Amino acid sequence: MKTQYDYLIVGAGMTAANAAKAIRKNRPSASIAILGEEKHPPVTRPALSKKLWTDPEFTEDDIWMITDDDRVEIHTETRITRLDRAARTVATEDGAEFGYSKLLLATGGAPKTLPDLPASDRVLYFRTYADYQRLRDAATPGARMLVAGGSYIGCELAAALVQQGCEVTLITPDNVLGEPLFPDAFARHFQDTFTEHGVSVITRRQVTGGSVGEQGVCVTLDDGSTLEGDMLAAGIGITPETALAEQAGLSVDDGIVVDQWLTTDDPNIFAAGDVARYPDVRLGAQRVEHVDNANQMGTQAGHNMAGVASAYTHTPYFYSNVFDLGFRAVGTADASNLDTVSDWQTPNRKGAIFYLDDDTLKGVMLIDLDDQLDAARALLEQPTITDRDALKGKLT
Missing domain, CATH: 3.50.50.60 (FAD/NAD(P)-binding domain)
Structure with a gap:
């Protein structure tokens, strides 16, 4: 027996929640469902290793991303094993079927x-x-x-x-x-x-x-x-969950390959979040496993699925907080393979780290300089650096 939805999302993480909210904003009467393997509906995942441990005013009541107002059906502990593109259906391992008009693959990754x-x-x-x-x-x-x-x-x-x-x-x-x-x-x-x-x-x-x-x-x-x-x-990394896309014959290359509209080879199937390999306008082909990408790409995928389409042009940032250290980074922060230039306002406390490949700026790390994130992103739009010393003072 098949259950039919206008919009179907496989995966129940932050990407899925943001996509569902964007669809609902544009399509008030549409039927939307999220199918996830986890025991719980979508949560604000970074809080699981950050704020829930360190902020006494932030509680478990604050982590849930989907509310009754969103009018989204959520199927937890539901593992999808087959995607039939011709029939526009997905099926669970026990044979239940779900039909769709538009499908989002937000399957994320499995921990190594x-x-x-x-x-x-x-x-x-x-x-x-x-x-x-x-x-x-x-x-x-x-x-x-x-x-x-x-x-x-x-x-x-x-x-x-x-x-x-x-x-x-x-x-x-x-x-x-x-x-x-x-x-x-x-x-x-x-x-x-x-x-x-x-x-x-x-x-x-x-x-x-x-x-x-x-x-x-x-x-x-x-x-x-x-x-x-x-x-x-x-916490040793994740492997992108691409099995469903591969079974359906969609292009996969370290993630599900999508275009700038977040569309796969099939115009009725989109992919977003940790699992999607997309063309970043500043950095080229990327697959990003961070919350900003889940939020922004999930939202854009929802808009595009609902017919309010535009290209995904956001270059996401990532962040972490440990003890009294907080840092944000945009682009490629890889000190093992790239040269670095450090510019400290306060040594080891507040400053910027620039990552370069010869004369090309590849990434920027901000330590306690959260208000400079947009400025750091702007530097990546004209990445050729003729004078490395000139980077100092740009953000500090």
Whole structure:
């Protein structure tokens, strides 16, 4: 039996919520449904590793993105396994069918996992609200928490947990925490900030396996050493969920390929968010896994699906907050492969980091300079830099 909708969204993250709201704004009487694998409706995902841990005035009541006023049907714990483009239907693994006039693939990504450590009560691959609930319940004072990965999520979780009184060990393969993002001097300051707050940081090591018992988890590192804890939380990246698009014959290249209108090879199917590879007007082909992109691209996809179409021209930024450090970046922030120029207003506290490939500006990182985000984005519109010293003072 098939349930028919005007607009169908596969995936129940922030991209889906923003798209549904944009569709509703333009099509007040349309039928809209979101189909998601998670146990809960769309939530403000960054809060799961940030504000819910650090802002006592921000509560779990504040995270929900879809309200009754949006008039969106949400099907949770619903896994779509087949897309029939000719029939304009999608089907679940148990055979239920949903029809659509326009479809958005906002399938996001699946967390990468560690060898021999499947997800369990003791091993958490952090991404969902259910993951937050489990970790929050376990984060009691004195709990021994292992965190794998020096990514945004890994760093944010380590900071959040130590501020709950947990004993936290953060394991990163980098020589210095933050090494892929920051020039060496600031990376060392970044790592020192964690150790000063009580986090034990283990560098140049990766988790290669482990085991789970009644009393906790034991992980093995690549030098053969072991660490024991009550729980392991991992933030080691995601893999884009492209299986449905591939099954349907849509173009996939490190994500679902879309044009500037966020349309796939099929004019009735759009893709947006973490899973979409799109042509950024400033940076070329990109796939971006950050909240600003989920918000802006999801909204634009909704407008385009509803027939109020325009090209997606927004270059998204990403951000993170740990302890008293807050940074925002636009473009490519890759200190491992790009040259950097730092311009500090206050050393290691307030300033800008510029990322260059020869004479081309590729990205800008802002530390405690949130009001300069638009100015940083404007610099990427004319990226040729003939005098690197001239960058200093542009934003500080």
